[in-house]
Amino acid sequence: MSTISKENYLKAIFLHNRIGENASTSKVANKLSVSNAAISDMAKKLSQEGLISYEKYRGMELTAEGEKIALRVLRRHRLWESFLIKALGMSWNEVHDEAERLEHHSSDSLIDKIDEYLSFPDFDPHGEPIPKKNGTFPKIPKSISLSEVQVGNTYQIIRVNDQNTELMNYLTKNNLLLNSKLEVVDKLSFDNSVVVKVDNKKNSLSEKISKSIFVKILK
Amino acid sequence: MSTISKENYLKAIFLHNRIGENASTSKVANKLSVSNAAISDMAKKLSQEGLISYEKYRGMELTAEGEKIALRVLRRHRLWESFLIKALGMSWNEVHDEAERLEHHSSDSLIDKIDEYLSFPDFDPHGEPIPKKNGTFPKIPKSISLSEVQVGNTYQIIRVNDQNTELMNYLTKNNLLLNSKLEVVDKLSFDNSVVVKVDNKKNSLSEKISKSIFVKILK
DNA sequence: GTAAAAAGTTAAGCATACTTAACTTAATAA
DNA sequence: TTATTAAGTTAAGTATGCTTAACTTTTTAC
Ligand SMILES: [Mn+2]
Ligand SMILES: [Mn+2]
Ligand SMILES: [Mn+2]
Ligand SMILES: [Mn+2]
Numbered sequence: 001m002s003t004i005s006k007e008n009y010l011k012a013i014f015l016h017n018r019i020g021e022n023a024s025t026s027k028v029a030n031k032l033s034v035s036n037a038a039i040s041d042m043a044k045k046l047s048q049e050g051l052i053s054y055e056k057y058r059g060m061e062l063t064a065e066g067e068k069i070a071l072r073v074l075r076r077h078r079l080w081e082s083f084l085i086k087a088l089g090m091s092w093n094e095v096h097d098e099a100e101r102l103e104h105h106s107s108d109s110l111i112d113k114i115d116e117y118l119s120f121p122d123f124d125p126h127g128e129p130i131p132k133k134n135g136t137f138p139k140i141p142k143s144i145s146l147s148e149v150q151v152g153n154t155y156q157i158i159r160v161n162d163q164n165t166e167l168m169n170y171l172t173k174n175n176l177l178l179n180s181k182l183e184v185v186d187k188l189s190f191d192n193s194v195v196v197k198v199d200n201k202k203n204s205l206s207e208k209i210s211k212s213i214f215v216k217i218l219k
Numbered sequence: 220m221s222t223i224s225k226e227n228y229l230k231a232i233f234l235h236n237r238i239g240e241n242a243s244t245s246k247v248a249n250k251l252s253v254s255n256a257a258i259s260d261m262a263k264k265l266s267q268e269g270l271i272s273y274e275k276y277r278g279m280e281l282t283a284e285g286e287k288i289a290l291r292v293l294r295r296h297r298l299w300e301s302f303l304i305k306a307l308g309m310s311w312n313e314v315h316d317e318a319e320r321l322e323h324h325s326s327d328s329l330i331d332k333i334d335e336y337l338s339f340p341d342f343d344p345h346g347e348p349i350p351k352k353n354g355t356f357p358k359i360p361k362s363i364s365l366s367e368v369q370v371g372n373t374y375q376i377i378r379v380n381d382q383n384t385e386l387m388n389y390l391t392k393n394n395l396l397l398n399s400k401l402e403v404v405d406k407l408s409f410d411n412s413v414v415v416k417v418d419n420k421k422n423s424l425s426e427k428i429s430k431s432i433f434v435k436i437l438k
Numbered sequence: 439g440t441a442a443a444a445a446g447t448t449a450a451g452c453a454t455a456c457t458t459a460a461c462t463t464a465a466t467a468a
Numbered sequence: 469t470t471a472t473t474a475a476g477t478t479a480a481g482t483a484t485g486c487t488t489a490a491c492t493t494t495t496t497a498c
Contacts (some may be wrong), residue, residue: 003484003485005484005485005486024445024446025445025446025447026444026445026446034485034486034487035486035487035488036445036446036447037446037447037448037449037486037487037488037489038485038486038487039446040446040447040448041447041448041485041486042485045484056446056447056493057445057446057447057492057493057494084329087306087336088329088332088333088336089332090328090329090332094328097326098325098326098329101324101325102321102324102325104324105320105321105323105324106317106320106321107316107317109309109313110303110307110309110317113307113308113309114307117306117307222454222455224454224455224456243475243476244475244476244477245474245475245476253455253456253457254456254457254458255475255476255477256456256457256458256459256476256477256478256479257455257456257457258476259476259477259478260455260456260477260478261455264454275463275476275477276462276463276464276475276476276477
């Protein structure tokens, strides 16, 4: 049986697999703020239920069925985020935590109504693709992270990593919003920081921050 | 600490106390679909935490602090119901079960935004009063249940008991909606059923149904 | 190639919220 | 008033999902 915890585990594994990373015990533990031991425990259960494939010491990977559940949760999460912003005027930095809970407590019928309200969007307000009802996943436009840009070029933000509220607050405060345009002024190989100009204001971004911002180049 | 279960228990106790009934073990057990033993267990904990006063074999009553939590949950429940109907066009017979879960998983800020979206309503779509943010409770207009009406008079529905989805479906199908007008055609003392005319269609309502519908007389 | 560090697992235990079965208290009906 | 029934409580046990501590495996640095 799928529970709230299991949904969160499956989603976390999915998001790790997705960016090419191996879903290792400690990475998932860190994301979910539980001990490594809790992950080992759960890995056994999920594996037993056929939702992940798991080999001791070798990380976790979703099975087709596990991925189906993960996508369903992700869909709910991103639709809720979109809806809270559109219908209630919440800001993009406060909806993630809310959606983290609501994603586990809404009926299919409610989610479909939200989807319809939003005219079946392909992307959420952070630029993330919203899994479709039929299980497909909208194509993600090609992007690079801000840590890979070249000095002198101009880029547009098309996706940000919304997992951390503090980061989202920072981005909001500094006008680093979805679709914002920015010019890369400088890159320091010393600490891999990037200096960008947004709205004619310069801003130095640490490596960790720049890796959470995805852009496309503007000609 | 308050948990989902505790919130549900406190709300159930509140709703029983509210209609004058003693919140007895088996009544609350029945409402929450758990065993009597579970109620006895929880009663001890809630009492320990100062949320209810409880004397063995004598039922439960909320303390001031317990009532505060119950009202907070009730507020969330009824605001969610109102919002789902208003914003997403859900029908009044499908929102209760949804709200039963959402009431435990929304931040204060989200609830306040829903409240504002709805222009701070006093009553929900079933005619139930919505507790205010400050803890007050809108005055409930005087009403009698359909089981107490007099033959020949005309009444208007101002509140219904929404706890049971099957009942709600029935009411919807028979046009027994909020603000519907009805004429009382007959009452059978044999089974305490009531015959009413709505939209020129006659309808016989069992005692149990008539006790879930609250009306005011129309001159 | 080995030793130290990092990552992962296992074992034991805990809290919550239930269950069923056995028992106790209260209500009721003759 | 007493005995039967209904209601409520207690005790023992279960499932879930965590924790910490001890141990094992893998990775890394030299
Ligand atoms: Mn999110
Ligand atoms: Mn979640
Ligand atoms: Mn309701
Ligand atoms: Mn509830």
